[in-house]
Structures are given as structure tokens and as C-alpha cells.
Amino acid sequence: MPSLKHRESLKQIALLHLRAAVGSGDADFRDGQWESIYQAVMGNRVLVVQRTGWGKTMVYTISTKLRREQGAGPSLMISPLLALMRNQEDAAFALGLNARRMTGDNHGEWKKIHEELQDDKVDILMITPERLGSNMFLTKTLPIIASGIGMLIIDEAHCISDWGHDFRPDYLRIRRIQQMIPQGSSVVATTATANNRVVEDIKHQLGDNIQVTRGSLIRRSLQLHNFKMPEPSTRLAWMAWAIPEHLPGSGIVYVLTRKDADLVTKWLQYKKIDAHAYYGGTEEREHLEKELQNNNIKVLVATIALGMGFDKPDLSFIIHYQRPSSVVHYYQQVGRAGRGITDAYGFLMWGEEDERIADYFLDNAFPSQTEIDLVMNALEEADSGLKLKEIMFQVNLKKSRIEKVLSLASLESPAPVINERGIWYATGETDGFQIPPERIERLRKIRSDEKAQMRQYMNHDGCLMSFLQHALDDPSAESCGRCRNCIDRRDMNYLPKAEKINEAQQFLGKKLNQIFVHKKWPIADLSDHPIHATTKIIEKYQASWGFALCRMFDSDLGHQIMRERTSGQNYSDGVIEAFATLLKNRKIMPSYVTYIPSISRQRQIQFLAQKVADHLGLSLIHAVSRTPNGSRQSDMKNPILRARNVANAFVIDQPCRAPTLLIDDITTSGWTFATVAALLRYDDCPKVIPAALMIHTLSD
């Protein structure tokens, strides 16, 4: 047991590090900060539950600094988000620590990082939880540091708990790893968003002897507002008004889907606002974070990918374009703003699509047992392993459902499936594999309760900040005196002017409804036809960009088209006129109109095509007919099966040797358009322009 004197001298050293890091000679530890550092340095397990901006990063960076000064090996940090890691690199740098991250976006640096690890020049190595399962990490990286990981840091530790709002299956692995790490090893876990139940669960997972530091979650600088705006166009118009005129500084607009991130960004750009889209898979995420940090960007339009941990003290506003899935998510996201400034704003809007999107995520959170069995059987029957595409070829499920099954199954221990270099294998443990129904039911209930709590928040007429604190079991919850309800502006009118809304409506009509052009078949050798001779669709066989009247759920029109389609009756004059007007306005100038023959709605589509041809003053050509091959395309759940299903399903009866408009009522994956367009073009059609009444969204 170290003496008090030793402890005090250690504290003085730690304080010097803190002051150096924050650049202030009179900075001092916050309540619980030094105690957490001390426990970590002494080889104990620590859980820090503190609001964002409290200084959790200081706990593990200073602990690492002290441990390194004592000769310990580097700290290994597991953190779920890139944005977080980039911030942490900077925070570590301020303490003279070399923090390096090995993530999917910096492959090129891995060799150098390995060299630095070998030379003991890395103080904190940061990885994502997904990286833990990679062969590369276990065989190349971990061995270099095997003999001396000084400390394990688990950031956003609430992800460990499946009681948490943001449970991540990959954190299961962390849970098991830390259970196998003997006592006496330093482990620091941090989170800003854990209620009592989650804290207890984390304690249980990390060992009941873990030391917990917990503080108040209130952010006094934040002024919270929430208001209902059902139509996307109204919300777009409001943002175009509020951001340039009423919100100084820079901020973030949160959206639920990537599609919305692109849409909102394009709108704001159209309105001359310096906006950029940010979501998983965007190549320039790091660049965008830096630009926002340096106030070179007015607004980032982001999905949850820019959530936990992004630290910009002077971020002045957060706008939610749609309702987040839980109050805790909301707290976490809105908490990005106002850390280092006295006034910041959080605007939460909710629209008519929010409930549907929330239900979609809830319904799709877990695969069914039938889906699990289908995937397991395919792998069991395989002589060796299967690539994802091969599984998709055999199993009629959406790609995302197959991936979900594989992801959950591969995280079991023992795992019924494993992935080696991109190939999935059954392990012999597949028999009877299931995700316990009671667990699914419990998690669904948690998510459903979260959704209900979010609705409560939207309609809450008391202090909004206090509501958030209560939701997180913050014992110090109190009225903020700043939110919309505290300052009694519940009658505030947020509605933009009608002409602004009209402008946004027109924008939506144009931007949303382009039909994507496929440039590659999903797999090779779909048929013997020359159009399938290469995986790449040869340019002379490709369709042009096409147009749709609407997307399925974006407007009343979408619902009307769906109703008319299901009725089996001909589409109404109103729908047809709107469609024809759209096509006229596009100035695409085809010479012919033809259509995609349908198994079950041939008359309906033929009528639609005839009417469009009449409106446009063009001839309708019955150019395409169906072969006996192929089933209903809507029965095919993934793009590979869709592409395969239509590969041999059509023949050209009459070539169209001039630009042709190709009509269908609904398009989902676009493979039918791609296939028929390629066949038409193979038969000398110089241009094929797809056109559909509606694009089906939220599909693969």
C-alpha cells in the first residue's frame, strides 16, 4: 500500500500534467478526477460517469502519463467512433503523449504504427471494438505490445451494457476480454450517458470492485427548444432561415439516415450555407471534423456517426432534423454544444416520418429465428466457407439481415460462425444456435420504452434539461431556467413563411427522385447474354439517369400511388398527369415510350405507359416481353437475387432505335431497369431513360 506521502507527490505530478494540458497554471482537478486517476495508476478498475466536457479524457491520459513514467507499457484504448479518437489524439498530444489509432481509414499508417510500437514510441493505441475481432490485430498488432499493455481504456462504456441505449454487439467481446483479464490490471471505463441500471450492469460486467465516480449531467449553457414540424419542407425552410440569420458560430444538424444527410446538405448548400454531409463511409470525415473544429464550416449534417466524444468547446448549436431514437441519444448529441461557451442552442424538430423510421429500426434490430436458420443452414451445407455475396446468392434475405445474423452469431462464444479473410465459415457449433427470445424481447422492450420516453420528452411542458437529467438518473436534476419551457415561450411560432416552404418543396421534388444508374452487376455471369459478359456494365449498355415522381413515404402522393397500385385499378388521371408533367419538365425528349412488362400488373403498367405516351405525344412500343424465367421481383430480398431474378426474365421483341423512355410504376433496387435498359441498348437503342412513379425507400 503506497504511503500518503507517495500519493501526495503523485498528485502533485499529476496536477502539473493537468495544468500543462489545459494551458492554465491555476487549473485544478474536478471532483473525483484525481481519485479516478490514482485508482487507475494503482492498477485498479475505475468507472467514470461524467457529462461530456467534464474531463474524462484527462483521467486516462494523465493516468497513462504517470504509468508510462513508471515504466509501464502503452495503454490500449477501445473507442467506438473515429471522431472521438481524433479528439483524443489531440488531447494526448497536449500531455506529450503519442496517441495513435488503427482504424479503417488509416490503413496506410499501420506499418509505421507497428514500427513505433516496436520502438515503444506509442503511449496510447486506439482501436475500434470491431478491430478486436480482426485477425490482423491479433496476429500483428497485439503481439508487439503483448508483453506490456499498461492500461486498458474502454471509452463509451455504456455500450457494454445491453440495458444501455447504445448497446453494441462488438462490445460483447470487450465484456468477455476484460472478464478474462486478471485482477491487478489497470482498467479505466468512461461514459457520459449511463443511468443507474446501466451503471450497475457495467459494474457487474467489469467487476463489482470497480471504483465509480459519478457527477451532475447538467449543461448550463444550453438553451433547449423542441417543436413539431411534420413536413420535411417546413423543417428545411426553417433551417434555411434560422442558421444564417439567428445562429452564430458553427453547429451540427443531426439526421437519422445517410440519405437525409445528403438531402439536407444539398438543400443548405443550395441556400448558400456552408454545409457538409458526415456519416459512416464518407471519405473525408477526418477533414470535415478538422474544418468544423477550426470554424471553417458553418454546419455539418451528420448521422449518429458524429455522436459520442466529438469535442468542440465552442460549438454553438445542435439541430435535430428528426427525432433521435432515445432521450439518452438526444442528451449525448445535444451535449456536443456549449461546452466552452456561455450560450448554445439545441433545437429538436420532429416530423411525420420519425415514428416510421423509429419503428423500422426497432423492427429490424434483431433477426428472426427463421432468418438465423437460413443463414446457418447455408454455411453448414457449404463444403468450406462462403463469401457474403455467395450467401446472398443462396439465401433470400436482405443483405443487412444476413449481415446482422453473421455479426451476432460471430460474437457468440463459442461462435457458430467465424470470418477468416472475408469468408464466413460454420464452426460446427451452429446446431440450435439462437438468440434467446427472452433477451430479444427484453431488448425490444427497452427500445420501445426509450421510444415512448422520447415521445414524452417531445410533449413535456416542464424543464427540458431537467427531464434529460432525470432520464439519466442524475440526482442533481433541477430546472435550467433557460429552455423553451422555463422561459415560457411555449407559444413561440417556429413556422417559416409560406414562400420559403414552397421553395423547399420544389427542391425536394427535384432532388429526391432521381433513379440511380447501375454501373456494375452485383455478381459475374448472371446469364449467357453478352450484356452480362463482364461484371462491369459496359457503358454502351447502361441506362441514363432516370426520374421518379416521388419516394414511397415522403409525401401524400407516395401513399396515394401505393393505394392505387394495391387496388389493381388503373392509375388515376391525377397521378398520371403529375408524372407526365414531371417528364415534360425534365426535357428528356425521347422518341418512344416502352414499359417493363409485369407478372401481376401488366394491364396497370401498360395503361400507365400508354397514358404517358399520349401526354407526351409519343408512340408506345411493346418492345419488351417476359420469358417464363424469373419470379416476382418483390419476392427477392437482396440485390443479388433481384439481379439474378431478372437476368433471364426479359427479351426484346421490337428494337427501339431511338431514345426511349422506359416506364415502370415502382423501382426498388433498380436491377429491372438496368437489365431491360441493357437489353434494349444491346439491340441498338441509343439511350434509355428509366421513369417510375415511385422509388421504394428503406430497402437494400
Next chain:
Amino acid sequence: MWPLSEDTNEVVLLCAWFAGEREYVPLGLQEYNLLASWLYQHDLRPRDLKDLSYIEEASVATGLNLERLTGLLNRRISLGFYLEDWKRRSMWIISRSDDGYPLRIHQHLKSQSPPILFGSGEPSLLGIGGTAVIGPSMETAQLNRFIHTVTELCIQHHSPLIIAGQHPISTQLIKSGIELGNSFIWLRPGKLLGQPLDRPCRDAKASGNITLLSSRSPADIRTFSEEPEIGSLLVAMCDHAIYIDSNELSMDDFNSGEAILRSLPKKKCFVYRHDPVSSLAESLLSNGAHPWIDEEIAIDAGLFNGSLQRQIKQNEPLIETTDHTGTNTKSSPPSAEDLSGHIHDDHHSIDSSEPATKLSTTESISQNGVQGELFD
């Protein structure tokens, strides 16, 4: 087997390679034996090495570098990552300190027993014995026919096949055996233990008919040919061996032939001859191995005498064990308790009251020239 015992945790930290250790090389067998001997003399167990003062004492007494010992034991956090991965790949780990360590290996190899065994599949197969097949790397039609015969015989006599390596002939043996429903112990390089299996092996594993075994960790990146202890393990596991002589490149990467030679005449060996006879085959034959003429003659000469078939005929249990006091107990399948109380060099005394059908511990220790001592 999960979670690992505290003792095994420490033994894995001391002896297992986690891929490319550079700074601190894990302890080899003889080094570990030095340490185990010191622990035994001081009535300590591996788990006591969590106490730095014991490590310091052990270092002084054994001459093992203190920094190296602490460096190896400091791999605790990394160990968590590897254990998680190995468990997820349905592997198991047994150390010499565990009661479940296979008795056959202890009896045959004594202090040369690997400190840790890594495995996958049905562990109870390790207590049954079987027929080791050691042979050439290349298949021929004639060899395939012979292998088929051996496989059929093993099934008839309830004798699992024990093989090593990755050569076509091993694959042929497994394929042929699985089709006929035989059981296998397959000694493989550690790094292949957690790798995916093709469907026949996967099915055999799922039905409990295959055990994969290695003395090397799945993270050990050293080459296969550096795993000579596999030969000794192969012989230790078997009741008898069939040596397939050949001028072809041998599949015997692990000196299994040499290992069986050392075990003669206690283990029966049959040599399937090739013309010209190799020098090793000649040595085997001149030291008591039987030439394979046909299966009838081989059986008359004692093939399968020590096998399960004989035990079943005599209504004996699948495994013969002794309890802590040395009294014979009979049970099936083996349990941790069943397999305890023998030559647990890390903490138990020698039990010399082995059944007659088994190798006498005292005898075998004498053979090693360390009469009455646990460690050599």
C-alpha cells in the same frame, strides 16, 4: 475448462507464445520444469507467482532471468484478448496443473509432458488411446487401400485413429475415417487449431468424433517443423502405432518414428514395409516392431490388445483411473477428478500404484534416470 484455473492462467503467461514475442521469450519445457520443480519444493503453485517476492525467489533459485519472468507475467491484458478469441473459436486449454490434464501424456512423457495443451473438439477422446498412424506424405492407390483397411479395423476395434500433420495422406485418413464413422485425435500446429474446418471434419467435430490437439498456442507463429513435440504426443496418446515406411518425403515432420522407436517394446508398433526398407523401419523392426503382413497376423500379434475393444469385451470402463489415494476407480467418460492424483508435477506427488496395463510411473521415471524425483 473455462474459465481457466488460476494456475493455468500463470502457466499460459509463462509458456505460451502470443505470436512474435521478441523481448521476452516464453519458457521452454526444461525452463518451465526448473520453475515447476522450485514451486513443488516450496509447496507453491503457479498461481502463487502473482506475488512478486516469489518470482524473485524463483528467479534466484532457478537462474531464470527476473525481468523475463515478470515480463512474461505482465502479458495479462493481452492474455485476455487471446483467451477471448480462443474461447470464441471453441478451443480449450489444459495445463499440467489442471486435474483434467490427460493421464496418458503424463504417464508416457512424465516431466517431458508439455506444460500446456491447446485443443478443440471432444476432450474426452484424449483418455481413450487409439491407433497412431505414421506415414509418408504422398498418397498412392496402394496406400489408400491400406489406409482404408486400417480405418475399418480401427472401427471394428473401437480404436480412434491418432494422426498428425497436414499431408494428403492425413487428409485421406481423416476422410476415409469420417466416412466410416471413426473417431480421431488430430495433432495439428497450434496456429491451425482455431482455423475453419471443411465440412466432414466440422461434422465430425459437431458429433464429438474429433479432437484437435497441440502443445503450441494458436497465436504461435513459429513454423510447423519447429513443433517436434507433436511426435512425442502422438506416441504418448496411442496404444499402438502403425508405421508406413516409404522412400517418399516423409510426413513425419515431428520425429514420430523416432518417438515410437524410443517407446518400444512398451508400445506395439507395426511396420508396413516398403522396398527398400528405410533405416528407421529397420531400427523399428530390430527393436521389437512387427512387420505388417496382413490384418489377421497383426491382430494375433497384439494389435488392438490395449484398445477399447478389449476393455469393452472385459466389461471394463472406458478409462482406467486412480483416485488421490491411488485406488483404482472406474468411470466413463473421464472427469477432472478421475484424472487427478497422478504425476502432477506442479503440485502432486507421484502415484506409483498404476494398473498393470499402464506404464509404471516408477519404471518410466527410472528409464529417465531420475528415480524417485519428479523433475528432470
